[in-house]
Amino acid sequence: MKIETLAIHAANHTDEASKAVIQPLVLSTTFERDADGGYSKSYIYSRSDNPNRHMLERVLAVLEGGADAAAFSSGNAAGMSVFQSLEPGTHIIAPDDMYHGLRNQLKTLFKGILKFDFIDINDEQVLRDHIKPSTGLIWVETPSNPLLKLTDIKKVVGVAQQHKIKVVCDNTFASPIGQQPISLGADIVMHSTTKYLGGHSDLTGGALITAAKNEWWEKIRQVQQMGGAIPSPTDCYWLVRSIKTLPYRIRGHVQNAMQLAEFLEQQPQVERVLYPGLLSHPQHQLAKEQMLNFGGMLSFVVKGDKETAMQIASRTQLFTHATSLGGVESLIEHRASNEGPDTKTPQNLLRVSVGLEHIDDLIADISQAINMI
Numbered sequence: 001m002k003i004e005t006l007a008i009h010a011a012n013h014t015d016e017a018s019k020a021v022i023q024p025l026v027l028s029t030t031f032e033r034d035a036d037g038g039y040s041k042s043y044i045y046s047r048s049d050n051p052n053r054h055m056l057e058r059v060l061a062v063l064e065g066g067a068d069a070a071a072f073s074s075g076n077a078a079g080m081s082v083f084q085s086l087e088p089g090t091h092i093i094a095p096d097d098m099y100h101g102l103r104n105q106l107k108t109l110f111k112g113i114l115k116f117d118f119i120d121i122n123d124e125q126v127l128r129d130h131i132k133p134s135t136g137l138i139w140v141e142t143p144s145n146p147l148l149k150l151t152d153i154k155k156v157v158g159v160a161q162q163h164k165i166k167v168v169c170d171n172t173f174a175s176p177i178g179q180q181p182i183s184l185g186a187d188i189v190m191h192s193t194t195k196y197l198g199g200h201s202d203l204t205g206g207a208l209i210t211a212a213k214n215e216w217w218e219k220i221r222q223v224q225q226m227g228g229a230i231p232s233p234t235d236c237y238w239l240v241r242s243i244k245t246l247p248y249r250i251r252g253h254v255q256n257a258m259q260l261a262e263f264l265e266q267q268p269q270v271e272r273v274l275y276p277g278l279l280s281h282p283q284h285q286l287a288k289e290q291m292l293n294f295g296g297m298l299s300f301v302v303k304g305d306k307e308t309a310m311q312i313a314s315r316t317q318l319f320t321h322a323t324s325l326g327g328v329e330s331l332i333e334h335r336a337s338n339e340g341p342d343t344k345t346p347q348n349l350l351r352v353s354v355g356l357e358h359i360d361d362l363i364a365d366i367s368q369a370i371n372m373i
C-alpha cells in the first residue's frame, strides 16, 4: 500500500469492545492480570507499554520502512536514549552543524562518558580521518538545521559499514514523507515528533525507528522503559491523529516552500536563499536523488546585519517570530540568537518554517516585511 493509505490505516482498527471506529484513548496506568497471573493482552504498566503508544510505534515503523519503533517524550529524549545505549568511552562522529540541542546534550551531559567529534561528515576524507577503533556511531542530520546542508546518507553508510559503525539519521526536517533513511542504509532513524509528525505545534515528542530488531535495539528499548522518558497516552493519541494527514500536509508545505524560495531568490534585499529545491542549492542534484521531495524548511540570508534580520522577523504579520517548525502555521526565526555563542549560523540569516496558509498571503506578508528595509 502507498504511504497516504498507511498513514491512515497502519495504527487504526475498529475497537472490538465498543466498535468505536477510532482507537480509544486508554489513560489507565495499570492493567489487570489474568486468572493465572499472566497478561494475555501483554500490557502490564503504562511506562512499559500502553495501547496508544503501541499503535503510534506501529505506524512510525511502517512509515519509515523499519522493523520497530520506540516513542519518547521529546526528540532530545529519543536522541539521549541512543547515546545512553552506547558503552561508556564510545566515540561518536557527528556533524559540525548538528541540531544545537543534541550537540549541547553531548557536550554537557555526556562529557567524560562518551567521546565525540563534530566534523564536516560530507567530506569523505575528513570522515575517514576521524574514525578510530572506538568509533561506534556516526550521527547524520539531513537536511541540516538551519543551513539546509545535505549529507549523502548512502555515502556515509558505505564508509560506516566498512568499519562496522552504526549510523543514526535525524530525519526531523524531511519527515518520513520526504526521506527514507532506512532504505538508504541507516540503522536507526530519529524524529522530533514535535515538528511535522505532530504538525500543529501543540505537543512535544520524539521517536526512534530501527531497521532491524537486534541486540542494540533491545538496549534502546531498555533505556526507553527503564529510563522512562515516554510520551503520555494522550500525546500518542494526538500523534496518531496528526500522522493521518501527514502526507497531505507535507505536500502543501513543499509546494509553498518552493514558491516562497523562488520569490525570495528574486528579491534585491536577499543575498542568498537556502532551499534544496532551488537549482542554486549546491547539493540540488543530491537532493533530487536522496529525497522524495524538497521539504518545507528554508533559510534566507538578508543583505545587512543581525539588526536587519531581526527587523524583518518583527515586521511579519502572518509569520510568527518563534522557534520550532513543522506546524500548519508559518514561523520565522532569527536562528543565531537561539543557538548561543558557539553557533555557525550567520547573524543575517532567517529560518522559515513554511506553513499551510495560502502562498499569496505568505508572499504578500514577507514582501512587505523586506520592503521596509
Ligand SMILES: *Cc1c(COP(=O)(O)O)cnc(C)c1O
Pocket: 074, 075, 076, 077, 099, 101, 102, 141, 145, 170, 172, 173, 191, 192, 193, 194, 195, 204, 205, 206
Ligand atoms: C526540534 C529538533 C530536535 C529536538 O526535538 P525536541 O522535540 O525539541 O526535543 C532534534 N533534531 C532536530 C532536527 C530538531 O529540529
